[in-house]
Amino acid sequence: MESLFGYKLENLSFDETKKKIIEFINEDKKAIITPINPEKIMRSFxxxxxxxxxxxxxxxxxxxxxxxxxxxxxxxxxxxxxxxxDMFEALLDYANENNLSIYFLGTQDEILEKVIERIEKEYPGIEIAGYHNGFFKEENEVLEDLKDKKFDILFVAMGSPKQEYFIYDNFDKIDAKIFMGVGGSFDVFSGKFKRAPNLIRKLGLEWLYRFILEPRKRFPRVIQLFNFMILVFKERFKFGKS
Known part of the structure; x- marks a missing residue:
């Protein structure tokens, strides 16, 4: 177990991480899976x-x-x-192969409908427990639907930190095993947005690719990324002095 600014990160490969999540499912353990990035770390301070x-x-x-x-x-x-x-799609594959049930919560209706259409077409083994957009005024209206059902995985795509808040606040109220905030995954999965080409991803420049496509939206995130880098080098210098 490694620690980055106090947050615990396990030294696992993608396949090892997927296996651990599957173990939560098979052992009937409730678990919150949270992707973490520089923006979330900076906000958490x-x-x-x-x-x-x-x-x-x-x-x-x-x-x-x-x-x-x-x-x-x-x-x-x-x-x-x-x-x-990537983990969202990997868990869809596993759910399809093992007839798991999933509830999809988040994004806009038109995007969510495309997500569901693709799931029904390409992942026939998945039981769709339900779905709801992420723009509800009263949390109780969607929470009642969630509480009435039992399913294996809840994917929440409402952006951070809203999705993390929703999962954490309602973890004990919902009968599911895996709770995972997936950010813009529904947008990508539906075809609304394309991922960066593989080469750009391998070079670690996906953030720059996204910034070029959506400069106004991404500018605050880029600032947070640079602030994070400054913090990292300060931490490294501190270790070097000790």
Whole structure:
């Protein structure tokens, strides 16, 4: 177990991480899976609730190249980057092969409908326990639907920290095993947005690719990324002095 600014990261490969999540399912254990990136870490320094969520998640996924970069600078052992979208799709494959039930919560209706259409077409083994957009005014309206059902996985795509808040606040109220915030995964899975080409991802430049496509939306995140890098080098310098 490795620690990055107080947050515990297991030194696992993608396949080992997937296996651990499957063990939670097979052992009937409830678990919160949270992809973590520089933006979430920086926000958590000022957001006590998000900090508590990250500290109490059953498994943090090293999402975002900034996490891998930090691990190299600070000599923390992390085998590889594990993105939320990649794990989302891997768990869909497993659910399809093992007839698991999933509830999809988040994004806009038109995008969510495309997600469900693709699931029904390409993953016939998945039982769709239900789905609801992420723009509800009253939490109780969707919570009642969730509480009435029992299923294996809840994917929540409402953006951070809203999705993390929802999962943490309702963890004990919902009869599911895996609770995972997946950010923009529904948007990518539906075809609304394309992922960066493989070469760009391998070079760790997916953040730059996204910034070029959506400069206004991504600018605050890029600032947070650079602030995170500054913090990483300060931490490295501190270790070097000791």
């Amino acid at each position: 000022k957001d006590d609730k998000l900090k508590e969520i990250l500290l109490n998640s059953n498994l943090l996924l090293p999402d975002g190249y900034g996490i891998i970069f930090a691990s190299k600078i600070l000599k923390i052992h992390i085998k590889e980057r594990i993105t939320g979208i």
